[in-house]
Structure formats: C-alpha cells, structure tokens
Amino acid sequence: MKQVYNFNAGPAALPRQVLKKAKEEFLDFQDTGISIMEHSHRGKHYEEVHEEAKNLLKELLSIPDQYEVLFLQGGASLQFAMIPMNFMKPGEQSGYILTGSWSEKALKEADKFGDVKDIVSGKASNYASIPDLPSFSPEEYSYVHLTSNNTIYGTQWASFDGIDHPFLIADMSSDILSRRIPIDKFGLIYAGAQKNLGPAGVTVVIFRKDAAERANEGLPAILSYETHIKNRSLYNTPPTFSIYLLKLVLEWAKNLGGLEELEKRNQEKAQLIYEAIDQSSGFYSGHAARDSRSLMNITFTLKNEELTKQFLKEAHEQGFYGLAGHRSIGGCRASAYNAVPLEACQALRDFMENFQKKHDK
Known part of the structure; x- marks a missing residue:
C-alpha cells in the first residue's frame, strides 16, 4: 500500500488495528455467519456491542453514575436544535460563548426557539483566541453553551475553570477522548464521533440525569432526550455499524493506556x-x-x-x-x-x- 498520512479534519483517521479487526469480522461476526450490520438491533449480539460501547466510554472518561450515555444520530447539527427544543423556556434566556463557526451555528439554531444571547465572542479577532469571559450571574441564563475545540480556527479551551453555571453544555465533537475533562462540570456534552471516537453516523451525548427534569414536554418523541434515555438509545434503529466501530476504537484506546x-x-x-x-x-x-x-x-x-x-x-x-x-x-x-x-x-x-x-x- 502507498504510504499515506491522514490529517483530514473529519471524517478522520481511524486506528489501523480497528480497521483490520472490522475487516476480519465484516462478513462473519463472532461465528454467527452474518455481519454485525445484518444483526437485529434488538438481538443479543448487537445488544452486547451496544452496552460494551457505553461501558467503555464511561470507564475511559470516568463518567459518574448520575450521567447517561446516549448514542444518537444527526451529528452535532441535530444537537444544535435538540438542545433549545428541550431546554429553552418562555421568559428565560440562554447564553452562548462564541469561539468559531460551529458555536455561531449552534446559536443561530437556538435563536429560532427563544431568547438567546452571545455572552462573549472572539469574532473580532477572527477567532484566533478563546476570549476572556465577562462575569455573569448563573440566574441570567437557563443554560450556557460552549464549543470546547474549534476545528476551523485551531483553538481550544485549555481549561474550563471560571465557567460556573449549573447547566453548562459543551459541543466536544473534535476533542472528546483526547484529554481529561471534568465531566461533572457539565449538564450535557455532545460529540459527533467522526473525529476521535469512530466513523460518521453516531453522535455521543453524555447527559446528567437531573437535566431531564428541566426538559420541555410535548416534543416529538424522536427529538426528546427523555425518549432516548428511557429506551437506552434503542427507540429507533441505531447506526449499528458505526456504534460497533466506536466500540472497537474504545477498546483500542483502553489497550493503549x-x-x-x-x-x-x-x-x-x-x-x-x-x-x-x-x-x-x-x-x-x-x-x-x-x-x-x-x-x-x-x-x-x-x-x-x-x-x-x-x-x-x-x-x-x-x-x-x-x-x-x-x-x-x-x-x-x-x-x-x-x-x-x-x-x-x-x-x-x-x-x-x-x-x-x-x-x-
């Protein structure tokens, strides 16, 4: 094979060992005679993959017991809409910290559902740095949203110290599982898998259980976090092959140290x-x-x-x-x-x- 160095921003490189393992099992998963893609998402073989992936993520990220791990679809872009649909309420304001294009898109989507404010923006400096946060009272915002790593501009929050809000939400699509993070500082973390966790198709959501009490009622079932929590991310057919590959990536990460x-x-x-x-x-x-x-x-x-x-x-x-x-x-x-x-x-x-x-x- 030609020597290639893959620096794509996403979909991104996958571990060679993971690809080899997937190739070995592609036609015959665990001597069942069919691919994992052909197994029922309600069946024993896929159920084991599903739960192993959840448990590995909890272990690697040291996710506390008061959090749920969800496997959803639609990428971070769907989360831009699901978050305000579930958590914005009349008479309340949500706060967005703008550090790049993706946080801009998240705010633009939220603006369709209620009162949104950009707490601070780095746009004036062409998003070359993470801006200093102004002081604000937690009561000002129903939730505060940030993007932990900005793929387009190459900036990243070095620390989350000083951001204090009882319901802090983070898009960690491009740096989840790359460093230690204080999970318990956040009410909700979401991440498209296609950069550090696996292939495109699955989105990981780490959801503090008490956040469900804040959620709006009367939403379409597929757009309610409560639906996915109650159904263990199996409300509808999940992206089974993407979750299988995510499990293999997590196994690789664990074996690496x-x-x-x-x-x-x-x-x-x-x-x-x-x-x-x-x-x-x-x-x-x-x-x-x-x-x-x-x-x-x-x-x-x-x-x-x-x-x-x-x-x-x-x-x-x-x-x-x-x-x-x-x-x-x-x-x-x-x-x-x-x-x-x-x-x-x-x-x-x-x-x-x-x-x-x-x-x-």
Whole structure:
C-alpha cells in the first residue's frame, strides 16, 4: 500500500488495528455467519456491542453514575436544535460563548426557539483566541453553551475553570477522548464521533440525569432526550455499524493506556508541528494565539497564496492528505486526532522543514 498520512479534519483517521479487526469480522461476526450490520438491533449480539460501547466510554472518561450515555444520530447539527427544543423556556434566556463557526451555528439554531444571547465572542479577532469571559450571574441564563475545540480556527479551551453555571453544555465533537475533562462540570456534552471516537453516523451525548427534569414536554418523541434515555438509545434503529466501530476504537484506546496515554501522545504530536511553525522565522504563521492553541487542529498559513498552493501540492504528492484549511479561512490545517500516529506528525514536521529550505529565498 502507498504510504499515506491522514490529517483530514473529519471524517478522520481511524486506528489501523480497528480497521483490520472490522475487516476480519465484516462478513462473519463472532461465528454467527452474518455481519454485525445484518444483526437485529434488538438481538443479543448487537445488544452486547451496544452496552460494551457505553461501558467503555464511561470507564475511559470516568463518567459518574448520575450521567447517561446516549448514542444518537444527526451529528452535532441535530444537537444544535435538540438542545433549545428541550431546554429553552418562555421568559428565560440562554447564553452562548462564541469561539468559531460551529458555536455561531449552534446559536443561530437556538435563536429560532427563544431568547438567546452571545455572552462573549472572539469574532473580532477572527477567532484566533478563546476570549476572556465577562462575569455573569448563573440566574441570567437557563443554560450556557460552549464549543470546547474549534476545528476551523485551531483553538481550544485549555481549561474550563471560571465557567460556573449549573447547566453548562459543551459541543466536544473534535476533542472528546483526547484529554481529561471534568465531566461533572457539565449538564450535557455532545460529540459527533467522526473525529476521535469512530466513523460518521453516531453522535455521543453524555447527559446528567437531573437535566431531564428541566426538559420541555410535548416534543416529538424522536427529538426528546427523555425518549432516548428511557429506551437506552434503542427507540429507533441505531447506526449499528458505526456504534460497533466506536466500540472497537474504545477498546483500542483502553489497550493503549486510556485517556492519560492519549493526552500525552496528543501533546507530543501537536508540539512537533507547532515547533516547526515557531522555529520557521515567520515562513509559517500559526493562526491561533499560543495560549489558545488546539492539540487537535493545528492551523497555519504561509507567506502568500501561491506558496500555500505549492505547499499543499507537494504535500499531497508526498502522501499527506487533508492539509488544506477550511474553505472559509483557507491556509493549512493538520488535524492530529487520536488515531493519527506520532510518525505521521514527525513526517509532517520533516516535510515542513524541507519545504522551507527549498522555498525560503
């Protein structure tokens, strides 16, 4: 096979061991003679996969007993709507912290259902940093929403200290399972799986049980969190193959050493690429402020558009995939999610250094 380094922002790289395991079991799952995709979601074999995936996620993230783990569909985009549908009430205001395009989209969707306020926004600085929070009273907002990692701009909350609200909600689609997080600080966490957890198709929701008491009644059943809690995420046919692959990814993460080892590796990987940027004497410029840099999405530009195109062209020829920045801001982006191996980041660093030697005249 051709040597390829996959830095796609999502759907993203999956662990090679996981893909091999899935290939081995694809036609015949556990000597049943059929694929896991062909098993009934009400049957014994899939039920075991479903529960194992939940339990592994609880173990790896140290999720307390007062939380439910849900496997839903529709990606983070459906959660943008489900959250206000379930939790916005007349006469109350919800607060959104804007740190990039995805938090903007979450606010725009919530605005259709009630009174929404952006507590603070980093848009004026082109979302190059996580903005300082103004002081606010918890009583001001029925819930507060943030996006923990911003894939397009390459920024990330280094810490959640100082954000105090009894019902804090976080979109962690692009950094869940990449580092230790204080689960008990949040009322609800959601994450599309296609960056760190598995393939596209399943969305993980970590839901504090008492949050159900806040939920509105009279919603369509499929859009009510209570429905999915009562039915253990089996109200309708779940994305069984995506959940099966998620289970394999979680097994891989556990065997690797769990969250502590993943965080250590992610710091090491990101550091390699940031050092190539910082030591380039301006040949490469990082988009994110240093205190807001993401471990997951390293964003940078070169001196001009022509040089950027040449960089991306030569990189692709060398087997580096997915390095083009998001269409909304351009430049370059290396997404170093959990499954991206250290060797890929070492190879990218070396390529960046060699490209500078050739073109920095």
